[in-house]
Amino acid sequence: MTARGTHRKWGRRNVTRQVLIGIIAVVFVLWTLAPIYWLFISAISPTAELASYPPHWFPEEPNFNRLRAILSSGLLSSSSMQTMARPAEFFRKALGNSFVVSLTTTAICLTLGTLSGYAFARLRFPGRRLFMLLPLALQMLPPIALAIPLFMLLERIRLIDTLFGLILVYPSFLLVYVIWIMSSYYQSLPNELEDAARVDGCTRLGVFTRVVLPLSRPALFSTGLLTFLLAWDEFLYALVLTTNQAKTMPVAIGEFSTQFGVDFGMMMAGGLLASIPPILIAVLFQPLLVRGITAGSVKG
Amino acid sequence: MHRSGSQPHHFLHKVRRRSSNQRAESRFAFWSVSPSLILMMGLIIGPMLYAFWISLHRVNFMFPERPFIGFENYVDMFQDQGFQSSLLRTLYFMAVSILAQVILGLGLAEFLHLDFRGRNVVRVLMIIPWAVPTIVNGTLWLWILDGSTGALNHLLLQLGLIERDIIWLGRPFLAMNMVILADTWRMLPFYVIMFLAGRQAIPDDLYEAAHIDGASAWQSFVRITFPLLRPVVLVVLILRTLHTLRVFDIIYVMTRGGPAAGTTTVTFLTFFTTFKFQNFGKGSALAFFTGAATLIMALFYIRTLRAGEVEA
Numbered sequence: 001m002t003a004r005g006t007h008r009k010w011g012r013r014n015v016t017r018q019v020l021i022g023i024i025a026v027v028f029v030l031w032t033l034a035p036i037y038w039l040f041i042s043a044i045s046p047t048a049e050l051a052s053y054p055p056h057w058f059p060e061e062p063n064f065n066r067l068r069a070i071l072s073s074g075l076l077s078s079s080s081m082q083t084m085a086r087p088a089e090f091f092r093k094a095l096g097n098s099f100v101v102s103l104t105t106t107a108i109c110l111t112l113g114t115l116s117g118y119a120f121a122r123l124r125f126p127g128r129r130l131f132m133l134l135p136l137a138l139q140m141l142p143p144i145a146l147a148i149p150l151f152m153l154l155e156r157i158r159l160i161d162t163l164f165g166l167i168l169v170y171p172s173f174l175l176v177y178v179i180w181i182m183s184s185y186y187q188s189l190p191n192e193l194e195d196a197a198r199v200d201g202c203t204r205l206g207v208f209t210r211v212v213l214p215l216s217r218p219a220l221f222s223t224g225l226l227t228f229l230l231a232w233d234e235f236l237y238a239l240v241l242t243t244n245q246a247k248t249m250p251v252a253i254g255e256f257s258t259q260f261g262v263d264f265g266m267m268m269a270g271g272l273l274a275s276i277p278p279i280l281i282a283v284l285f286q287p288l289l290v291r292g293i294t295a296g297s298v299k300g
Numbered sequence: 301m302h303r304s305g306s307q308p309h310h311f312l313h314k315v316r317r318r319s320s321n322q323r324a325e326s327r328f329a330f331w332s333v334s335p336s337l338i339l340m341m342g343l344i345i346g347p348m349l350y351a352f353w354i355s356l357h358r359v360n361f362m363f364p365e366r367p368f369i370g371f372e373n374y375v376d377m378f379q380d381q382g383f384q385s386s387l388l389r390t391l392y393f394m395a396v397s398i399l400a401q402v403i404l405g406l407g408l409a410e411f412l413h414l415d416f417r418g419r420n421v422v423r424v425l426m427i428i429p430w431a432v433p434t435i436v437n438g439t440l441w442l443w444i445l446d447g448s449t450g451a452l453n454h455l456l457l458q459l460g461l462i463e464r465d466i467i468w469l470g471r472p473f474l475a476m477n478m479v480i481l482a483d484t485w486r487m488l489p490f491y492v493i494m495f496l497a498g499r500q501a502i503p504d505d506l507y508e509a510a511h512i513d514g515a516s517a518w519q520s521f522v523r524i525t526f527p528l529l530r531p532v533v534l535v536v537l538i539l540r541t542l543h544t545l546r547v548f549d550i551i552y553v554m555t556r557g558g559p560a561a562g563t564t565t566v567t568f569l570t571f572f573t574t575f576k577f578q579n580f581g582k583g584s585a586l587a588f589f590t591g592a593a594t595l596i597m598a599l600f601y602i603r604t605l606r607a608g609e610v611e612a
Binding site for chain 2 (some may be wrong): 018019024025028029031032033035036038039042050051053054055058111112113117118119120123125131133137138139140141142143144145146147148149150152153168169171172176177179203204206207232233235236238240249250251252253254264267271274278279281282283286290291293294
């Protein structure tokens with residue numbers, strides 16, 4: 001009887017527990033996804049429906065005109081799409097700039113950072129500890145502290161409002177990060193393979209390119225993803241160092257209303273397109289990213 | 301000793317090979333490290349010193365002359381009421397957002413560590429806000445919080461929770477808290493990821509032992525989880541302190557520092573002074589101040605991290 005009693009008590013507790021877990025899970029998922037849902041719905045709702053009350057939580061006449069206008073440079077057929085030609089072009093150009101800047105910066109930082117990271121992990125040379133810790137501290141400097149002098153310097157050498165200027169500046173906050181993650185990855189690799197290759201007469205460079213690089217593919221990939229995300233998200237430098245031609249997507253979205261007036265439908269369309277690459281990366285490569293975040297403890 | 305004495309030739313040969321090896325190593329180290337170092341020197345240390353140099357001058361793009369004025373910009377800055385209140389607002393943003401996010405993050409990490417159906421789906425979905433670019437996040441919340449056609453007002457009206465539209469970003473203090481809300485939506489996944497990783501590293505037998513000893517779930521959390529998570533919590537706290545000190549993007553896009561300067565943080569004030577009022581000297585003083593404050597905290601951070609390494 002006591003056994004049955006405790007059993008029943010356990011069962012009831014289990015049910016309350018299940019219900020509680022269910023409620024928390026639903027609330028948490030709603031909190032997470034509702035804004036994303038609204039981002040998507042606002043991008044595909046006609047402007048009139050966006051302003052209506054009661055609100056159309058699901059649009060009656062959804063269309064992809066805004067997204068199509070941004071993505072296709074071709075002819076815009078209907079007259080309703082003519083009006084979005086200019087803002088759409090504004091976003092299209094910024095989207096292209098964002099890809100060029102983020103990908104190029106990631107490539108540069110991976111190339112330089114991997115080599116330096118390896119040297120920091122394996123080689124003993126004078127000043128190694130200082131060179132390792134100093135950049136780590138410096139990398140945490142707020143971008144505003146560097147944006148002002150960088151603006152004045154780039155203005156002097158006429159690199160304001162160029163993609164090249166941005167690509168030159170972005171390693172200031174990305175390179176250290178790559179070095180740090182890669183060198184901690186190399187420290188976790190056993191020495192034996194490299195030692196064997198060296199006994200066989202390989203030079204350091206040979207060891208690096210033939211043994212170490214193939215081994216670091218997964219680490220390179222996850223570091224590359226995080227670097228890309230950080231570059232894609234960057235705003236302050238891009239805001240200060242561009243005026244017109246070289247605007248990236250965050251700047252285009254942030255300044256949209258000053259150029260074209262407040263048009264949330266269009267702003268959400270741009271925002272949706274700017275969010276798709278990072279969201280895809282985050283969902284598809286989550287385990288890799290999580291390892292990178294916890295190892296690097298940098299992105300905020 | 302005896303062996304090397306009997307085979308002097310071998311011994312010398314070995315030494316020579318080692319040293320030529322070492323020279324090759326040094327050369328490799330030099331060529332692999334110097335490009336990165338030069339880039340960082342040029343992009344970080346150089347500009348930082350240049351900012352300091354500018355901050356000692358009166359630099360205003362409306363006037364061609366740039367007289368040296370010593371620390372006048374700094375004296376100005378500390379006496380400026382706008383600076384003092386922006387500092388207080390930055391501290392408020394820091395304290396409230398970090399406190400709320402740490403508490404929610406700890407709770408959610410504990411929740412996602414439970415074993416329930418659909419847990420992996422929730423774990424995958426929860427990372428999405430963190431992937432949304434900061435500017436998109438700010439714009440999205442600006443739209444959700446819009447005073448007349450925003451989704452939040454519409455939702456609350458439909459549910460009968462409010463009778464009139466609320467102008468969420470219309471009053472200084474309320475606007476600041478709404479910015480914190482938007483920041484929390486995006487940053488919470490970062491806390492959960494960090495805390496969950498730390499939580500998963502705690503062995504289960506500790507909890508079993510506590511359970512046998514009759515400890516409640518809350519007692520286990522206070523006595524086991526929290527002390528063992530402390531290093532992770534500390535890392536997150538310091539990182540986020542550094543991040544919130546530089547908060548800018550989300551404020552730029554949601555409120556432009558308003559209303560009535562209610563969301564003007566130090567970074568925003570710096571930006572405004574420099575690029576709107578064209579006062580590069582004072583702006584540089586503000587920037588250098590933030591930079592120096594961050595550096596001090598960063599050094600503290602690195603010391604804590606390395607203390608952690610020693611413990612582990």
